[in-house]
Amino acid sequence: MADCGGWESLPLGLHPRVLESLRELSFTHMTPVQSATIPLFMNNKDVAVEAVTGSGKTLAFVIPTLEILLKREEKLKKMQVGALIITPTRELAVQIDEVFRQFTVHFPQFSQILLIGGRNPMEDVENFRKHGLNTILGLLPKQRRTGLFSATQTDEVESLVRAGLRNPVRITVKEKGLAAESTQKTPIRLHNYYTICRADEKFNQLVAFLRQHKKQKHLVFFSTCACVEYFGNTLGKLVKNVQIMCIHGKMKHKRQNIFMEFRQLESGVLVCTDVMARGIDIPEVDWVLQYDAPSSASAFVHRCGRTARIGHHGNALVFLLPMEATYVNFLSINQKCPMQQMKLLKDSVDVLPSLKKLAVSDRAIFEKGMKAFVSFIQSYAKHQCSLIFRMKDLDFAALARGFALLKLPKMPEMRGKNFPGFTPEDIDTNSIRYKDKNREKQRQRLLAQQKQEKQNETKKKFVKNKPWSKQKTKRNKKRKQASKRKLSDDEDDIDELLNDTRLLKKLKQGKISKEDFEKQLTGT
Numbered sequence: 001m002a003d004c005g006g007w008e009s010l011p012l013g014l015h016p017r018v019l020e021s022l023r024e025l026s027f028t029h030m031t032p033v034q035s036a037t038i039p040l041f042m043n044n045k046d047v048a049v050e051a052v053t054g055s056g057k058t059l060a061f062v063i064p065t066l067e068i069l070l071k072r073e074e075k076l077k078k079m080q081v082g083a084l085i086i087t088p089t090r091e092l093a094v095q096i097d098e099v100f101r102q103f104t105v106h107f108p109q110f111s112q113i114l115l116i117g118g119r120n121p122m123e124d125v126e127n128f129r130k131h132g133l134n135t136i137l138g139l140l141p142k143q144r145r146t147g148l149f150s151a152t153q154t155d156e157v158e159s160l161v162r163a164g165l166r167n168p169v170r171i172t173v174k175e176k177g178l179a180a181e182s183t184q185k186t187p188i189r190l191h192n193y194y195t196i197c198r199a200d201e202k203f204n205q206l207v208a209f210l211r212q213h214k215k216q217k218h219l220v221f222f223s224t225c226a227c228v229e230y231f232g233n234t235l236g237k238l239v240k241n242v243q244i245m246c247i248h249g250k251m252k253h254k255r256q257n258i259f260m261e262f263r264q265l266e267s268g269v270l271v272c273t274d275v276m277a278r279g280i281d282i283p284e285v286d287w288v289l290q291y292d293a294p295s296s297a298s299a300f301v302h303r304c305g306r307t308a309r310i311g312h313h314g315n316a317l318v319f320l321l322p323m324e325a326t327y328v329n330f331l332s333i334n335q336k337c338p339m340q341q342m343k344l345l346k347d348s349v350d351v352l353p354s355l356k357k358l359a360v361s362d363r364a365i366f367e368k369g370m371k372a373f374v375s376f377i378q379s380y381a382k383h384q385c386s387l388i389f390r391m392k393d394l395d396f397a398a399l400a401r402g403f404a405l406l407k408l409p410k411m412p413e414m415r416g417k418n419f420p421g422f423t424p425e426d427i428d429t430n431s432i433r434y435k436d437k438n439r440e441k442q443r444q445r446l447l448a449q450q451k452q453e454k455q456n457e458t459k460k461k462f463v464k465n466k467p468w469s470k471q472k473t474k475r476n477k478k479r480k481q482a483s484k485r486k487l488s489d490d491e492d493d494i495d496e497l498l499n500d501t502r503l504l505k506k507l508k509q510g511k512i513s514k515e516d517f518e519k520q521l522t523g524t
Contacts, residue, residue, distance in 0.1 A: 012039060041145065187309070
């Protein structure tokens, strides 16, 4: 990154303690974006700044913010907010907070506070959809200075410019070495590569690459949180002697600790989603690997920008399926992002059987693989560049093999389709147990509970069949009554026979006359 002279060369002089902080941070010279932006911002101009990633945009607003606050005619009152900085991710917020503290430590009259979301991610997202940045801007004072800083001027940024800035000065800073008419969005010292491979070969290529570059520092981007969980955890078992960490948006408290720990590493792998794509400054990242292409072209630029920062060299590689090859031309035209093809690694080993064994040995891995597959397809269906990333072109069988699935999940996108290229494993997946014994005990209790509920439900269904049961009871009752009547009739016949026999004996013995015998016999 070219420099534009020392800080003392600014038209408006900086506060001595600000200069002291810059010396402590070893920032001896300004970058082009700082040289172009700071004088305008300090002169109370709204600015909309576009500069490549890693160009020094943070100091381009930190320094003017401090200088404006220091030059206020009316000092800030207690609990009064002097400046508000809004970022898209918590990691970027933490990073800017750290930079600001390097300066405010010399100004005890100022205090700063870091506010981040993430207590309940779904609620955060819903609140942002309802209220958003426009609502935040609406709550701020009309008389204010506003700056927007980004590596790409997207439609969303343009709408914010119109909504929140008054006659802004637009600043676009290109790197030294680029032609004036160039609109290249990625750093000039970034070596950008792509490779074309089948869906069932992609993970093998990633593992082979990481095994060959163990001593370097990598960011590996996946499209969904579930993919990060699945592939990130399994990479640690397949790539030995390398520290592998995972970060995604659904993580809560441990996310910040992982981020800070990875920043300190000399080598290692951070498997992540686009939550790590914007503005994050991680020292000495050698490679940015995009396992899945991002949902938008601007996100591609932001991902690449995690390397080749502040004038350093860096490398980026995106894995593309054969049907996605035209994405290279799209990026070249849309984002002015030149790319070179990297050949497939010939000595890659097929690790998918090992991945299947891991799934068989631990139900947690089996379930994560199924969730990752479903989430990837759902994400693919929402890709902004749908002319290239088309669902109907996806080879579901090869994709399932690439995820090392034991069987195909049931989902609407696959309903009514045949997949002759995929053979499910001959295994009862219900028998796969969790490696975590407590979790397996909990599953067994749940299965027993479900079995009992099913049995109870079967009993209830039998009882609920009242018409049939009532009819059966009625029939049995009638049979019993008929039997009783028959028995009663038989008993009466026997009594009558016995009575007649006794009368006949009396007649023979001469105890009764023939006339009395006939009367008693006939009942007259």
